[in-house]
Amino acid sequence: MYIQQLIDKGFPIKSVLKDSIIYEPGMKPRFVYFIKSGEIRMVTVSEEGKEFIQGVFKSGQYFGEPALLVNRPYLAFTIANKNSELIALGRDDFFKLLKSDSDFSMDLIKVLSNRLFYKSMMLEELANEKAEHRLETIINYLFTDLAKGDSLNVTRQDLADMTGLRVETVIRGVKLLADKGLILLHKGKIIKK
Amino acid sequence: MYIQQLIDKGFPIKSVLKDSIIYEPGMKPRFVYFIKSGEIRMVTVSEEGKEFIQGVFKSGQYFGEPALLVNRPYLAFTIANKNSELIALGRDDFFKLLKSDSDFSMDLIKVLSNRLFYKSMMLEELANEKAEHRLETIINYLFTDLAKGDSLNVTRQDLADMTGLRVETVIRGVKLLADKGLILLHKGKIIKK
DNA sequence: TCTTAAATATGATACAGATCATAATTATTC
DNA sequence: GAATAATTATGATCTGTATCATATTTAAGA
Structure with missing residues (x-):
């Protein structure tokens, strides 16, 4: 858990209400979000307004890194499923953490791998089954x-x-x-x- | 480019013929593959035999890490699109590389992020469009x-x-x-x- | 250049799942 | 515990794309 470390370092905790939007497609990524409590869903929305759930993130997890890392605008919405508490880590602090803490970067690599696994599995399903x-x-x-x-x-x-x-x-x-x-x-x- | 480093360190280059299978779904992951030359496609195949292209990897790129990192059996086939040359890096060497070379682990994080971007984009398409x-x-x-x-x-x-x-x-x-x-x-x- | 193979093209039909409408059940709130 | 909202349920019809069949064009090999 890296959240406690961040709290100890004095990063502010931001409360977000159920159903509020944390970021939207097209926005330039500026933060990685660590979830202290609550639940966030990441969804893309078709032109006809249909939602697709790209992922659900819970307390202890983080989200928003890929866009920041490849420096491309978000493609999804992230929306609070419940009232939640987040810590927003800015780009520079995030890269600093990545460089200084090799356990964190290893954790991130595994997290990204797991998400890839899930998405590969679902792609096969949506494409073929x-x-x-x-x-x-x-x-x-x-x-x-x-x-x-x-x-x-x-x-x-x-x-x-x-x-x-x-x-x-x-x-x-x-x-x-x-x-x-x-x-x-x-x-x-x-x-x- | 990490391939030259691996060659210098004496890792053997393995030639694979066009259409040959490097690994199959269900196999326990043991290597990460670096492509010296050629092209590899990663596909899942439905029960009715329909292929879905999960990704295409070219010279200079690597593949097979996520399964190794999360220690789960492969879900896809990897097949040579052309005659290719690969360097297979075993689990221990791969983790050693990750730990010792922070540039490499940063590169991997970005590569994984890019793949996630692609898959998220395609999931939205297949689900909704x-x-x-x-x-x-x-x-x-x-x-x-x-x-x-x-x-x-x-x-x-x-x-x-x-x-x-x-x-x-x-x-x-x-x-x-x-x-x-x-x-x-x-x-x-x-x-x- | 001729031959053969691969890729692209086009029409007809079938079908899984979307869409629309409405009802029944389960959960929530006062 | 009654009232309201949310979720699950079910039938009828519509539609985009799969499927099947066959033809044409382009590329590759001899």
Whole structure:
């Protein structure tokens, strides 16, 4: 955890309210954001207003580095899913941290690798697989770290926004997966088998 | 360029023939591959045998690190597009390089960030945008670094495999873009305007 | 230059999933 | 616990692109 170090060094904690936008596509990147508490979603929005969830970041994680590192305008929105506390680290401080702390740069490399893994997996799904397969893949991915009997706390709409499908298609697809015994449903909640 | 350093240090150069497979999905990652010459494509293949191009790597570039770094089996094939020369750097040597050479680790961070950018862009396209829009985006992306009048040397099939479309759809879509004056066509070649 | 292969082109049909409309269930708030 | 909002559910229709079939053009090899 690098957040505590940053707090100790006196970086200010910024509170953001649920649903507020931290940055938008087209903006020039100036900060990397560390999450002290709360949850942030990163989404791109099509011209017709449809959201695609590029990632969700939780307490202890950070976001916004790639744009800063390659010095290109953001392509996504980042929006607070809940009231959250962030520490915004400016470009120079971020590069300083990267250079001075090789553990941090190793951590960043692994974080970026993990995100690449997720995106490669989803690209294959969106490019080649149909609704049911996509849903099975994303649900299994979300199941990692959950125990049997645990339920996912994501809505059908969330799954739609992660898979490029529409809610109705997700609802029907999830039902098919349940019929096939791959998942359990209880009051609409998706439960790990 | 880190390849020369590796050659100087005595790492062996491995020749691979066009169309040969360097690694496959499911294999445990053991090396990072530096390309001395040639070209490698990274593809995932659907159950029905349809390829999706995750990336193309050229001379001077390297591939295979994310799987090694997060220690998960590969999800893609890497296949030589041409006869190529590679240097395979084992896990320990790779981590040693990362730790000892902060320029290299900075380079890796930027490389990973660039790949994330590309994948985020394509995810948005595949999730939300239809054929023509996808084609416009990928073609413009491939146009970067090209001058006006230059032509893309990718086939319609390549574009299909990068966008999750089928050849016929790409052919029709490219024609539409040409009709709208966004690109030029000469003997089927796509030319930057 | 002729031959063969690869890539591009074009039309017809099929189908998965989007879209639209509306209802039923579950969760939240007062 | 009733009222309201959010989420899940279900049917009917529409549509973009896949699929299939076949032809034409361009490139590569002999």
